[in-house]
Amino acid sequence: MSATAPRGADAAGRDQAMAVIEAAFARGQKALSEHQAKQVLAAYGIPVTEEIVVRDAGELAGALGHLEFPVVLKTDSPDILHKTEAGLVALGVRTAGEAEAAFERISRDARERFPEALINGVLLQEMVTGAVAECIVGMKKDPQFGPTILFGLGGIFVEVFEDVALRVAPLSPADAEEMIRETKGLKLLTGARGRPTADLEAIEDVLLSMSRLALDLEPYLAEIDVNPLMAGPAEAMGGWGVKAVDALMLLDSRALEG
C-alpha cells in the first residue's frame, strides 16, 4: 500500500542525521535550514521534496535539468525561519526564464532584508502535485515527559481551530492511527466532497518515524515543524503518499553545555 521508505532509521540513518546536526552546531546555528532539516527527515525515511541548493546563478541551469517544471524557489537559511512571510518564496515557476528572475529576486531580497543572516543559497525544489490535503507533523519537548509528537491538518485547521492530536513519544502504531482518526479534519483525508482518499498508512509511517527521530536525537533538537506535509493518494503523488514540503528544526542549545 504505502510506497514510503522503511520506517525509522538504521544506524547509518542516525549517523547521517547527526552529521548534519553537528555541522550546524559547529557553524553556531540555532536552527537548521530547510534543506538541512529535510536531510534529517530523509535520514529517518520521511519522504521529502526533491531539491537542490543553488549557490549562484551559474549553477541554476544545471540544477533545473534535474527537476521538472513547475518548480519552487526559496531562500535556504538557518536564520530565516518564516520564508513565506518574508516574501522569499516563489511557487509555481514554469520556465527557466521565470526561474532566473525568481533566483535573482530571492537572492537580492534575502541579502537586503536579512544582512546578518547566514544564507546557504536558493533552494530549488519540485512542486508537489496530486495531494488532497496539507498536514502538519511536529515535535516539541515537554519538560516532564520528553518529546511529544503532534499531528494536524494544516492551514486554518491548525492555526484557527487548533485541531491537533498530541502524543508522548514513543508512539505505537495504534497511537499513530488514533492521532489521525481523532482530528476533525480527517474527512479531508478520507474522501470528503468527492476528493480522492489520502494514503493514511503513509502518514502513520511519518508519525512513527518522527517519534523515533525525536527520541534518537532528543538532546539536540528542541522543536520540529514539518509544515506542510502534503498527503494524497500514492498513485497521484509519484508513488509517495506523503511528502515534506517545508521543515523547520530548532536546535537545543543545551546539547552544547553537557
Next chain:
Amino acid sequence: MTDIYEQLQPIFAPRSAAVVGVSQDTWKPGSSMLRALLRFGFEGPLYPVSSRGGTMMGLQVYPSVESLPEAVDVAFLFVPTQSLVDVVRQCKAKGVRGIVAFTGGFSETGTPEGRALEEELKREFDGSFRMIGPNCLGVYSPGGGVTQHPGEAYSRRTGDVAFIAQSGGLSEDFSRAAPNFGFYCSKVVSYGNACDVNEADLLEYAGVDPATNVIGMYIEGPRDGRRFADVLRDVASRKPVVVWKGGVTPLGAAAASSHTGSLAGSVEVWSALLKQVGAIQVGSFEESLDALAAFHFLPGLSDTRIGYVGAGGGNTVVAGDASYRAGLPLPRMSAETQQKMAVFLPPVGASTANPVDVLAPMPSAPELKGILEAMAGSGEVSTIIVDRIVLSKELRRLMHYADQTPVEDEPWLSEIPIDIHRSTGVNVVVVLREYLDPNGDFSVEAERLRLREYYQSNGLAVFPTAERAFRALGHVIARNRKGGAS
C-alpha cells in the same frame, strides 16, 4: 513480588512502629498520631519517642530512636524541620526499614533554606530504607492497621481501591469519602515532597498489590515524568487507573508550584499521555470517586447498551442528554419489550422507548418489578439505571407519596433492584438524589443514607444524579472497550 512491594510493605503492613516526636501536649501532631494508631487498632508493638522519656497513653516513651528495643518496621516522624535529617540518620543507623516523614518546611516553602535542607535529606537515601514524605499526611492502610494523621476515625474495613495523592488534604478527604461511594480502601497515600518514594513507585506498588484492583491518583506534577509515564503505561494496561491532574489552568499551575514545589505539566500533554496509556482522566474529586466506584462495582462492563428508567418528562429527556454526553446513547427498546413494559405503566403519558418514563416517582412494587423485569429480560440492555423512583415505603411516607400509592402490603419494594440484578445478571445502578426534603428533614436524609448503604452492600453502585452515573459508566465502558478489560 517485585522489589518495590517488598520495600514498601514495612510501611503499609508494619509489624512494629515508632512515633518520633511525641509531645507532652497531647493535641500536638506526634501525640495525636500515637493516639490515632492506638484507637485505630494498630496491633504490633508501638513505641513513642521523645527526649523527655516517661510514659504516654500507657506506653513507655523512649528517649531516642537508638534506644528503641528493636529496629522497627516503620517510624512516623513528627520532628522539627531542622532535626529531620538527623533523625533520619538515626533511623538508618538503627536499621528502621520504612519512614513516613510528616514534617514540613522543605522545598514546598520555595525558600533557599528549605531547598537546601531537602537536598541534604536526599543524600541519605541509599536503598537501605524507604521514606514517604516529607510534608505529607502519611498512609492509610486498614489491612495493616495503619492510619494517617489524623485518621483515627477512618473505616477499619479494607477494600480494593488504592488512592495515591500528592496532596495530604485530598488524601484525607478521599479516605473519609470512599465508604459513602460504596467502596473501601486498600491503601491511601499522601506522598508530599516525594524525596524518596515518588508517585511512580507508589503506582508500581499499587499495580502489583494483590489487595488493589482499582487505582486513583491525584497528581500536580511528577518527580520523574519519564518513569511515571512508563509505569503508568504498564499499570494501566492491567488495572484501571483514574487520574485527576491538579493545576491545569495557568492560575492553577501557579498555585501548584508554590504548593509542593513541583512543576506542573501542560494540560494538552497530560491529556495526550493519559489517553495514550489508557488511563482514565477525570477533572474533580466527585468524578474521581464516581469513576472508582463504577470500576469497583462494574469492573468488566464493556457493553454500551444502557437502559434508563426514570420518572417525569423533563427528567427522562435530560437523562437521554447525559447518556449521549457520556458516549452511551440509549438504545430504543424493541416493540415487544415496550409492550411488555406498557402493561405496568399508566395508559397515558408514560414512555416505554428508553429512556423509560414511568410518569410519577411512586409506581407500585408490582409495577416497578414488572417494568424492570421486562427490560432486564429483553436481552436489549446490559445495565439499567433506576432514577427518581422513591424506593422505600418509609421514604414514600416521609415524602408524602404514601397517600398516592398502595404500599402497605409491599414490604419488598426496596429489594426489587437487587432481585432484578440477581435473577437476570443485568447490572442495576441506583440513583438516589440528594436534597429530597424542602425542610431539610433529617429523617429523609437518614432514610436516603440507609437505602444507599443497603444497595451498595448488596453490590449495586449508587450515584446522586443520573448525569454522574452515566459519566462514571462511560469511563468504565470506554476503558474496557479499548482492550484493558479486567
